[in-house]
Structure formats: C-alpha cells, structure tokens
Amino acid sequence: MPMTIIPVKTATQAYDVRLVDHGLDQIAEHIASVWTPCRVALITDTTVGPLYAAKVVTQLTNAGYCVNVLTVPAGEASKSWTQVERLITAMSTMHLTRSDGVIALGGGVVGDLAGFVASIYLRGLSLIQVPTSLLAQVDSSVGGKTAIDLPTGKNLVGxxxxxxxxLIDPQTLTTLPARSLAEGYGEIVKCAALVGGAFWALVTQINQLADLIPNAAALITASVQFKAQVVMADEKEGGQRQLLNFGHTIGHAVELLGQGRWMHGEAVAIGLVQVSRLFEAHQLTPAGTADQLAARLQAVGLPTSLPDLPVTQLLAAMQHDKKVHGNQLTWVYLTAIGRPELRAVPVLQLKDWLAPMIKD
Amino acid sequence: MPMTIIPVKTATQAYDVRLVDHGLDQIAEHIASVWTPCRVALITDTTVGPLYAAKVVTQLTNAGYCVNVLTVPAGEASKSWTQVERLITAMSTMHLTRSDGVIALGGGVVGDLAGFVASIYLRGLSLIQVPTSLLAQVDSSVGGKTAIDLPTGKNLVGxxxxxxxxLIDPQTLTTLPARSLAEGYGEIVKCAALVGGAFWALVTQINQLADLIPNAAALITASVQFKAQVVMADEKEGGQRQLLNFGHTIGHAVELLGQGRWMHGEAVAIGLVQVSRLFEAHQLTPAGTADQLAARLQAVGLPTSLPDLPVTQLLAAMQHDKKVHGNQLTWVYLTAIGRPELRAVPVLQLKDWLAPMIKD
Incomplete structure (x- = not known):
C-alpha cells in the first residue's frame, strides 16, 4: 500500500511520521521497524479501544510482543492526575522496563495523556503514537507535546x-462522528492559513464536510509537513513554534470558559476568525482576511462567532495562558494568507487591546 | 570569596556548578547571573526551610524577585504524587509563567521533587538547585535526574x-546531623573508588567523621567533577552513566526492604562492600577490594554488613530495579580501585549469581 513518510528530527530524537492507508491492518510491521519484541502498554480509551484494540493486540502478540491494554474513559476529563497515577501504577505492576514501550491508540486526549505517562515512567519509555482522530493526526501526535489539565487551565502540566x-491510518476517520471530523479540520485551516500557497488552495476546495475524507491524505500530509518543519526549527516553543498558536489565545479562553461546550478545534475556529477581526480592527491584518477564514471553517459547519462570555473572565483566562511570558502575551496574526507575524502585548494593556473585539 | 566553577554541558543545557563557601550569604548575585528578576517558587522542607529560607527570600526580594516559599514535610515520603499535585497547584495559583523559575533549597528529597515539578509545570520552568546536604551536593543535584517514588520502588517516576x-555552599554542612553527613560520604567513596588516583588518595585520609568538614570543598569538587564528566558523556544512562550505579543494585534493594531503616548513602555503603565481596567470590574483583572499601566507609561510621533480609525479597527488589533492561540486570564492579567494569546478568540467573552473597 502507498505510504507517505515525513521525517522529523529534533535535538533529542529522529523519527518518522508514516501516513499509511489501512496502516492499522499491518501495524506489527511498522512497530517492528522501530522496536524489537518487548512488553507494550497499549493505552486507549472507551471509544477507540472497542474499535481497534483487539486488531492491534492480535497482530502484536503474533509478532512476539507482550501487550497489556490500559483503557481510560473517553473525554478530556481523563487528562488528569487521577489517570496518570492509575496508568503509572498499572505500568509498574506490569514491570515495564526501559527497553519496553507505550503505544497511544486514540485521539488527542489519549495521545497527550499516554505521551506524558511514557515521558515520566522510569524517566522515559519509548513511545509510539497511533492517532485515530483527525485532530490528533494533523496536530497533537506530531511535535512531542504531552500534557494533562489542571483545574486552572488546559495542558498546564506536561x-x-x-x-x-x-503511524497515521486515515481509514480511522471513517468511524469518526461528523463533529470530531470537522473539529480536526479547524487545525488544518490554521496550518493552511499560516502556509498559504498550494496548501491554502487545497483548503479552498473543501466546500462541505463530505469533501474531507476523499482529501484526507493530502490535507494530513500538508499539515504534518508544516508542523514537522516548525518543530524541527524550534522544538520547545522559543520562536517559530509560537506560530502554531495562531487562533489559540482566544480559542483556549473560549474552550476553558465554555466548560465542554466547544471542542478544541471548534474553539480554535472561533479563535482564528476572532483574532483576525481583532487585528483587522488594529489595522495589522488586511480587511477581509477574517471573512476568508470564516468561509473555509463554516464550509464544514465549524463555529466562528464569539460567544457571549463575560469579558472579565475572557481576560483572566488569557492572562493565565501558557503563552504569557513575563508580563507579555504574544499574539499570532496574518499580514496576508501565508504570512504570519508575532506581536507581544503587555498584559496590563490587554483590556484596551481587546476593546474592538468586545464591542463587536 | 573563593569560588570553584565546574561547567556542565549536555545536549539540552549548559550550566555551572558553583561551589562557594558562604554562598548562601550572596545568593542573589548568583541567581541574578542566570535569571532576570521574576517570580520564584522556592521549594524547601520543614528542616531546611527554618534554617535558610528567610535569608534567601530577603536577599532575592531586595534584588527584585517575587518569592513564594513552598514547604514540604522533611523526609522521603514527600517524593509522592500528593506533594507533586500540591506544589503544582500552588505554582498555578501563583500564576508562574514560563519566564519564572523554581529554586530547590534542601537535600536530595527536595531536589528530586522540586526538579520533577519544575520539569513538568508548563512543560518546564527554569530550575536552580541549592543543595544543602552532603548527599545532594555531591550526587543528586548534579546530572539532571529528578524523581518521585512509587509504592513499588524508589525513583520510578521522573x-x-x-x-x-x-549553587553549593559547604557551610550548610555544619548544620547537618552526623548521620546525614556520613551518608553523603557514602556516595563520595563510590566516586573515589570509580576514579582512583588522587581522589582515592584523598579519601584514604578521612579517618573519622570530623575529617569531613575540613575536607568538604575538596571532596565535593572531586565528586562533582567526576559526575559532571560522566553526565556530559552520557546524559541519559545509555552507557558510561551506568557506572554511577556502583553499589546501587544491592543498595536500592536494601534501602527498599529496610523501609526507612537505612538512609540512601548508608544502603549504598552496604551495596558497595557487598557487591565487591560478591564479585570477589566470582573472581572478577581482586580479593581485598571489599575490605579496602569497608575500611573507608567504616571510618565515618557507615554500615557495610548485609542485613538479615529474606533472599526472595532481595531478589524481587532487584528484578524490579530500573537498571533491568529487557531481561538483564547490569552490575558495576571493580577490577581495581579506579577501574570499573559493567557485567550484565540475565534475571533468570540472578539467584545463582547471588548465591555466594547469600551463603555469607
């Protein structure tokens, strides 16, 4: 079967992102190319596990691996200390050693949680990401960020x-609910807007949700290539990697204050359009950019309007964003499609800076 | 005041170990050389905090830092999920950002715990180690290992x-209990036995506990230089760093099974002598080596005899050691003072391998 390989090389690790249609049906071959037979903690959730875990376990067992499946409840609430402790205790009970490994089979929650657990158990076990949601395939599985949430905010520990x-198998997208599929597309539009050119042209051809699956391989490849390039240049978010936060300052605040009402990619969709409207008002982004973004996002049914949230809470949420350094919050905005820039705004001026958005 | 600087450079970070007599009295200058004024979580414990925290806070506050002191109960039990969650919650409540920092002021427990917390909060805040025990000064503060314990074993998460x-101030040793001072010397003897030469000659001049303080600067410098050199060659324990585990396979098992009866350095002292006796029995270490080690350790009152522990439990503890890779346990032994070697023993042969020690 055709396979697209995107190499990623950071200071700490060199690895491949492999995009293989029906890749889950030959997963043991892919695993065997990086791990000799060992013990494996296969971490999945209550949604994805029943669909794919048995298939993966059978193949790996036949190939000589000793696999234990550890299942967490589906949903963001599993990115918690409780699940971290539960998984670590299970891995310790299995007597996993440093020559064993962790496979994350699931969406972004499973990838973030399993990745974190793999990174701290015995100070780090080998990790393989098998993302099954579009969001995880284009975003969270690539780049090496792992995380759990705190009551005060998302991804504050990791x-x-x-x-x-x-290992990305686009076939897993066929079992995704429509809302999850659309959500993942929010991050793809973000990448396309940052890259421009042929990637943006591809995105302009997606006019309905049904267009996503036939174009999934091309969309995922373009997104992963971009993300890999950014991560290789800046593994730890000192410079260029900040560009990936486009739409995320408002997005994270909306997601946090919505308390589960918006999925991550939906909140990012809102954030992309709203930050662009804000920077249009400040005359830093050309008029019409926000509408262009909104058209792409609305084509698959993503939300783009700022919900009616208390201004003081939005401000408070932004002030506690991980993107605050010292007393500055760094925003990403577009001077054109494909031309992102950074702008640091002092936290003390944030309320004034947001005024155009809030009056809207 | 005279200052000894030992530079450490790994793939991820370059930093200095500074040995400064009365360094705590000028700590703000040292901190200011690496951090501009920022918020600081000063993590300490109920023993060390009352001695030094006020002095540190006053200096840092005068230099423009905003310091919160976070105190954990003294003792190994603080290397727990409970304290990790408590500290992370406090740091989140303080709204520490990525341009802020964590200072670990205390012994090995505080250093391991605060280091772990600093490494995972916001995916990593800048960390300064101010070790106040001899064990932490010569061992745990240098090299970048952080950890907490699990019910199944020490340092299994990190x-x-x-x-x-x-920043090492040998003056803090004057307030250490005699037992803690001796404990730290266990790791120094380990380093000296691995290095040999002038370092071993220095150690042979320590004939009583009272000899430690006058020689502290020289002993700490030699130990840190050796550890820094090993860590620079092998940050993540693939090869040379394994040498630092000399005495630790038996030591960790004794420490675990003793349930608090032996301090870490005491258990290592037992481990150094016992592993040497074991390898003497296997004719890999020259006869008399264990006695040489025992003489150095007993000079300051450290234990060296294997306590009466159930063999099955000792074996089980060793099998779950982090040093087990695949199905092999790698031992460090001496072919002479200053000439360490590695030997991998299959876990299945461990009982036979240990037979000479157990009969003893």
Whole structure:
C-alpha cells in the first residue's frame, strides 16, 4: 500500500511520521521497524479501544510482543492526575522496563495523556503514537507535546517528549462522528492559513464536510509537513513554534470558559476568525482576511462567532495562558494568507487591546 | 570569596556548578547571573526551610524577585504524587509563567521533587538547585535526574531535566546531623573508588567523621567533577552513566526492604562492600577490594554488613530495579580501585549469581 513518510528530527530524537492507508491492518510491521519484541502498554480509551484494540493486540502478540491494554474513559476529563497515577501504577505492576514501550491508540486526549505517562515512567519509555482522530493526526501526535489539565487551565502540566514513530491510518476517520471530523479540520485551516500557497488552495476546495475524507491524505500530509518543519526549527516553543498558536489565545479562553461546550478545534475556529477581526480592527491584518477564514471553517459547519462570555473572565483566562511570558502575551496574526507575524502585548494593556473585539 | 566553577554541558543545557563557601550569604548575585528578576517558587522542607529560607527570600526580594516559599514535610515520603499535585497547584495559583523559575533549597528529597515539578509545570520552568546536604551536593543535584517514588520502588517516576545553575555552599554542612553527613560520604567513596588516583588518595585520609568538614570543598569538587564528566558523556544512562550505579543494585534493594531503616548513602555503603565481596567470590574483583572499601566507609561510621533480609525479597527488589533492561540486570564492579567494569546478568540467573552473597 502507498505510504507517505515525513521525517522529523529534533535535538533529542529522529523519527518518522508514516501516513499509511489501512496502516492499522499491518501495524506489527511498522512497530517492528522501530522496536524489537518487548512488553507494550497499549493505552486507549472507551471509544477507540472497542474499535481497534483487539486488531492491534492480535497482530502484536503474533509478532512476539507482550501487550497489556490500559483503557481510560473517553473525554478530556481523563487528562488528569487521577489517570496518570492509575496508568503509572498499572505500568509498574506490569514491570515495564526501559527497553519496553507505550503505544497511544486514540485521539488527542489519549495521545497527550499516554505521551506524558511514557515521558515520566522510569524517566522515559519509548513511545509510539497511533492517532485515530483527525485532530490528533494533523496536530497533537506530531511535535512531542504531552500534557494533562489542571483545574486552572488546559495542558498546564506536561513535557516535550518525542515519539519513536507516528503511524497515521486515515481509514480511522471513517468511524469518526461528523463533529470530531470537522473539529480536526479547524487545525488544518490554521496550518493552511499560516502556509498559504498550494496548501491554502487545497483548503479552498473543501466546500462541505463530505469533501474531507476523499482529501484526507493530502490535507494530513500538508499539515504534518508544516508542523514537522516548525518543530524541527524550534522544538520547545522559543520562536517559530509560537506560530502554531495562531487562533489559540482566544480559542483556549473560549474552550476553558465554555466548560465542554466547544471542542478544541471548534474553539480554535472561533479563535482564528476572532483574532483576525481583532487585528483587522488594529489595522495589522488586511480587511477581509477574517471573512476568508470564516468561509473555509463554516464550509464544514465549524463555529466562528464569539460567544457571549463575560469579558472579565475572557481576560483572566488569557492572562493565565501558557503563552504569557513575563508580563507579555504574544499574539499570532496574518499580514496576508501565508504570512504570519508575532506581536507581544503587555498584559496590563490587554483590556484596551481587546476593546474592538468586545464591542463587536 | 573563593569560588570553584565546574561547567556542565549536555545536549539540552549548559550550566555551572558553583561551589562557594558562604554562598548562601550572596545568593542573589548568583541567581541574578542566570535569571532576570521574576517570580520564584522556592521549594524547601520543614528542616531546611527554618534554617535558610528567610535569608534567601530577603536577599532575592531586595534584588527584585517575587518569592513564594513552598514547604514540604522533611523526609522521603514527600517524593509522592500528593506533594507533586500540591506544589503544582500552588505554582498555578501563583500564576508562574514560563519566564519564572523554581529554586530547590534542601537535600536530595527536595531536589528530586522540586526538579520533577519544575520539569513538568508548563512543560518546564527554569530550575536552580541549592543543595544543602552532603548527599545532594555531591550526587543528586548534579546530572539532571529528578524523581518521585512509587509504592513499588524508589525513583520510578521522573525526568531528565538539567538545572540552570547548581549553587553549593559547604557551610550548610555544619548544620547537618552526623548521620546525614556520613551518608553523603557514602556516595563520595563510590566516586573515589570509580576514579582512583588522587581522589582515592584523598579519601584514604578521612579517618573519622570530623575529617569531613575540613575536607568538604575538596571532596565535593572531586565528586562533582567526576559526575559532571560522566553526565556530559552520557546524559541519559545509555552507557558510561551506568557506572554511577556502583553499589546501587544491592543498595536500592536494601534501602527498599529496610523501609526507612537505612538512609540512601548508608544502603549504598552496604551495596558497595557487598557487591565487591560478591564479585570477589566470582573472581572478577581482586580479593581485598571489599575490605579496602569497608575500611573507608567504616571510618565515618557507615554500615557495610548485609542485613538479615529474606533472599526472595532481595531478589524481587532487584528484578524490579530500573537498571533491568529487557531481561538483564547490569552490575558495576571493580577490577581495581579506579577501574570499573559493567557485567550484565540475565534475571533468570540472578539467584545463582547471588548465591555466594547469600551463603555469607
């Protein structure tokens, strides 16, 4: 079967992202290319596990691996200390050693949680990401960010920890609910807007949700190539990697304050359009950019309007964003499609800076 | 005041270990050389905090830092999920950002715990180690290993995370209980036995506990230089760093099974002598080596005899050691003072391998 390989090389690890249609049907071959037979903690959730875990376990067992399946409840609430402790205790009970490994089979929650657990158990076990949601395939599985949430905010605890392999099978998208599929597309539009050119042209051809699956391989490849390039230049978010936060300052605040009402990619869709409207008002982004973004996002049914949230809470959420350094919050905005820039705004001026958005 | 600087450079970080007599009295200058004024979580414990925290806070506050002191109960039990969650919650409540930092002021427990917390909060805040026990000064503060314990074993969760600075003030040793001072010397003897030469000659001049303080600067410098050199060659324990585990396979098992009866350095002292006796029995270490080690350790009152522990439990503890890779346990032994070697023993042969020790 055709396979697209995107190499990623950071200071700490070199690995491949492999995009293989029906890749889950030959997963043992891919695993065997990076791990000799060993013990494996296969971490999945209550949605993805029943669909694919048995298939993966059978193949790996036949190939000589000793696999234990550890299942967490589906949903963001599993990115918690409780699940970290539960998984680590299970891995310790299995007597996993440093020559064993962790496979994350699932969406972004499973990838973030399993990646974090793999990074801290015995100070780091080898990790393979098998992302099954579009969001995880284009975004969270690549780049080595792992995380759990705190009551005060998302992803406030975690590590930079690169996997040994990322295996993407676009066939898993066929079992995704429509809303999850659309959500993943939010991050793709973000990448396309940052890259421009042929990638943006591809995105302009997606006019309905049904267009996503036939174009999935091309969309995922373009997104992963871009993300890999950014991560290789800047593993730990000192410079260029900040560009990936486009739409995320408002997005994270909306997601946090919505308390589960918006999925991550939906909140990012809102954030992309709203930050562009804000920077249009400040005359830093050309008029019409926000509408262009909104058209692409609305084509698959993603939300783009700022919900009615208390201004003081939005401000508070932004002030506690991980993107605050010292007393500055760094925003990403477009001077054109494909031309992103950074702008640091002092936290003390944030309320004034947001005024155009809030009056809207 | 005279200062000894030992530079450490790994793939992820370059930093100095500074040995400064009365360094705590000028700590703000040292901190200011690596951090501009920022918020600081000063993590300490109920023993060390009352001695030094006020002095540190006053100096840092005067220099423009905003310091919160976070105190954990003294003792190994603080290397727990409970304290990790408590500290992370406090740091989140303080709204520490990525341009802020963590100072670990205390012994090995504080250094391991605070280092781990610093490594995972916001995926990593800058960390300064200010070790106040001899064990922490010569061993745990240098090299970037952080850890907490699990019910199944010590240091089973953690990270490799290098500090921005290690500041050692030998004056803090004057307030250490005699038992803690002796404990730290166990790791020094380990280093001297691995290095040999002038370092071993220095150690042969320590004939009583009272000899430690006058020679502290020389002993700490030699130990840190050796450890820094090993860590620079092998940050993540693939090869040469394994040498630092000399005495630790038996030592960790004794420490675990003793349930608090032996301090870490005491258990290592037992491990150094016992592993040497074992390898003498296997004719890999020259006869008399264990006695040489025992003489150095007993000079300051350290234990060296194997306590009466159930063999099955000792074996089980060793099998779950982090040093087990695949199905092999790698031992460090001496072919002479200053000439260490590695030997991998299959876990299945471990009982036979240990037979000479157990009969003893």
């Amino acid at each position: 590590s930079f920890y690169q996997p040994a392999l990322v | 990270s490799f995370y290098q500090p921005a600075l290690v």
